[in-house]
Amino acid sequence: MAPIFEQGSEWNFLAALFIGIAFGWVLERAGFSTSRKLAGVFYGYDFVVIKVFFTSAITAAIGLLFLNFFGIFDFESVWMPTTYTWPTLVGGIIMGLGFVTGGFCPGTSVCAAATGKLDALAFMGGIVLGIFFYSFTYEPIWETLRKSGKLGKVKIGELIGVQEGVAVLLFILFGLFSFWLVNKIKKTYNIKDVEY
Amino acid sequence: MEDKSKKYMNPYLAGVILGFVIMAAFFFSGEGLGGSGAFKDIVKTTVVKVAPEYAANTHYFKSAAESEHSPIKTWLIFEVLGVLIGGVISGAFAGRLKLKVEHSPNITSKTRIIFAIIGGALFGIGSQLGRGCTSGAGLSGMAVMSVSGFLSVAAIFGSGYLFAWFFRKLWI
Numbered sequence: 001m002a003p004i005f006e007q008g009s010e011w012n013f014l015a016a017l018f019i020g021i022a023f024g025w026v027l028e029r030a031g032f033s034t035s036r037k038l039a040g041v042f043y044g045y046d047f048v049v050i051k052v053f054f055t056s057a058i059t060a061a062i063g064l065l066f067l068n069f070f071g072i073f074d075f076e077s078v079w080m081p082t083t084y085t086w087p088t089l090v091g092g093i094i095m096g097l098g099f100v101t102g103g104f105c106p107g108t109s110v111c112a113a114a115t116g117k118l119d120a121l122a123f124m125g126g127i128v129l130g131i132f133f134y135s136f137t138y139e140p141i142w143e144t145l146r147k148s149g150k151l152g153k154v155k156i157g158e159l160i161g162v163q164e165g166v167a168v169l170l171f172i173l174f175g176l177f178s179f180w181l182v183n184k185i186k187k188t189y190n191i192k193d194v195e196y
Numbered sequence: 197m198e199d200k201s202k203k204y205m206n207p208y209l210a211g212v213i214l215g216f217v218i219m220a221a222f223f224f225s226g227e228g229l230g231g232s233g234a235f236k237d238i239v240k241t242t243v244v245k246v247a248p249e250y251a252a253n254t255h256y257f258k259s260a261a262e263s264e265h266s267p268i269k270t271w272l273i274f275e276v277l278g279v280l281i282g283g284v285i286s287g288a289f290a291g292r293l294k295l296k297v298e299h300s301p302n303i304t305s306k307t308r309i310i311f312a313i314i315g316g317a318l319f320g321i322g323s324q325l326g327r328g329c330t331s332g333a334g335l336s337g338m339a340v341m342s343v344s345g346f347l348s349v350a351a352i353f354g355s356g357y358l359f360a361w362f363f364r365k366l367w368i
Binding site for chain 2: 002003004005007008012013014015016017018019020021022023024025026027028029030031033034035036039040041042043045048051052053054055056057058059060061063064067073075077078079080081082083084085087088089090091092093094095096097098099100101102103104105106107108109110111112113114115116117118119120122123124125126127128129130131132133134135138139142143145146151153154155156157159164167168171193195196
């Protein structure tokens, strides 16, 4: 029964390293080590981010659903985020602003720095500065907001009142629609994916 | 003939592979993939080591200051080290390892670096408030079909599109 390795065990740290290597490898192979390609998603000249992002989330959602169905995997025994509406929304808005100014997100900045992008290294330094700022101003500025809007460990299917499988199906349809849409945009405006 | 190994992978194939990596994280470790969490661990460790008394008196650092385990030895720290190694491996095979400041021809390297630091800082703040970044809160959250994951992705990308116009000169 999953998870295989005990939390905090040496084996689990080793697994983390190998899973990270696979993560970094696939990000780089997909072209996520360049901010100009990543930022393209916001300016309509490159849609690779949307395709990789939704394909991977949908693949994992389907896989975990089946593993759960066959009794190999239990959602109760793994990481599952508790939903806090307001901090997630405000935090997300701040991060979106960070994306169009910095051109990376934390994971992709590490991958880009690995290939020698100095701007990614600057971005990583910025993350540390931002967390220092947040942590030193946590009590006066952020604490109340961060604890607000708590909904619990709620899943999207429960929220809209459908079964887990139906929710995943809706997610698949949403993903397919977004792929169709960006391909339509690409075709209409004759946009080619960029190679930086 | 064109060398295929130097080209970027088909995005759908990359997505399926990444999906299996996410599944592996949950299956083997019971964890989601992440990015910003490792940076948080670095900050927490630094503050707890440098100013243990201050740390113990704050709400943010309290748990790290009182923990018996080193706050640097976490799953996400090892995972992010892996990302670094994986990035180097892929970059090396594709001939993409090169020290440079990458930016649009319309801006200087200096401008690019300044805005990269600002963007990183915003991501640092936002990820702490939002309980994770694009990978941790968004991608992993969506993989387990959590409301939090979808909310996070909608907010990050929605905000990105909302503010994109103001920063267009940085990119196009």
